Amino acid sequence: MTETCQDDELRAVLRGLLTTIGDKWTLAVVATLVGGAQRFTAIQRETDGISHRMLAKTLRDLERDGLVSRTAHAETPPRVEYALTPLGRTLLDPVDGLIRWVDEHGQAVLRNRATAG
Amino acid sequence: MTETCQDDELRAVLRGLLTTIGDKWTLAVVATLVGGAQRFTAIQRETDGISHRMLAKTLRDLERDGLVSRTAHAETPPRVEYALTPLGRTLLDPVDGLIRWVDEHGQAVLRNRATAG
DNA sequence: CCGCATCCAGATCGATACTG
DNA sequence: CAGTATCGATCTGGATGCGG
Numbered sequence A, B: 001m002t003e004t005c006q007d008d009e010l011r012a013v014l015r016g017l018l019t020t021i022g023d024k025w026t027l028a029v030v031a032t033l034v035g036g037a038q039r040f041t042a043i044q045r046e047t048d049g050i051s052h053r054m055l056a057k058t059l060r061d062l063e064r065d066g067l068v069s070r071t072a073h074a075e076t077p078p079r080v081e082y083a084l085t086p087l088g089r090t091l092l093d094p095v096d097g098l099i100r101w102v103d104e105h106g107q108a109v110l111r112n113r114a115t116a117g
Numbered sequence C: 001c002c003g004c005a006t007c008c009a010g011a012t013c014g015a016t017a018c019t020g
Numbered sequence D: 001c002a003g004t005a006t007c008g009a010t011c012t013g014g015a016t017g018c019g020g
Helices: A003-022 A026-034 A040-046 A052-064 A086-116 B003-022 B026-034 B040-046 B052-064 B086-116
Strands: A068-073 A079-084 B068-073 B079-084
Touching: A003 A026, A003 B003, A003 B026, A003 B086, A026 A040, A026 A052, A026 A079, A026 A086, A026 B003, A040 A052, A040 A079, A052 A068, A052 B086, A079 A086, A086 B003, A086 B052, A086 B086, B003 B026, B026 B040, B026 B052, B026 B079, B026 B086, B040 B052, B040 B079, B052 B068, B079 B086
Parallel strands: none
Antiparallel strands: A068 A079, B068 B079
16 A cells, blocks of 8 residues: 555545534534434434435435444334534534634624625 | 524535535546636646636635635736635635545445445 | 636435234 | 435536637
């Protein structure tokens, strides 16, 4: 495994990661899970305007990447809880950096957008 | 201007920003511009596989947000140079945090994807 | 050389309905 | 309650051609 290959792969992962967390709902869902494990319906209620389908997709993607864990309890009625994995929690740090940037410079971006149309 | 309104707007900006920098090519273009101002064609040559149209769109979006400046020189042949603005450079910091995260945990994500995908 | 408009194929998303 | 499949509307991205 060469370094260039790794570099290429890392770039791909970076883009994929940005695409993932940049997806319309991912961040909101993650924000909902910061406080602790949540059930499917609870997440949907917390996340304003998300459709059933998109929540399912978002959670599956996050689970696929190992950022969110899915625990199905064999009960009636069925109960499934989602939570951030340790790996998922490590992501909160750099994301927080982005949030701070928006907090600091977001207004400037808005102003630019308003000016430039 | 209420705080809740600002909070909503900031969330919108955050999502918009993540969408922007998560867009397929934005990061590669920004990476090209880190070293200094570049011409349209030079950026296209540096950024492997990007189409004319997408580069134009990417640059326009970045310019709209005030992250990239566009300087047209009135010459023949026409020459237009793009460069990161000071605001654009402040964004490099949090993005670097993300890159470090990928550097550190990207392999784990890939492993998870391979297992679950 | 630079940028935009048009056209077209593929991806995405929301609503709905159906299974366990 | 949790999750998947289908369908239709919308959006995106690439190729091409034209104007500055």
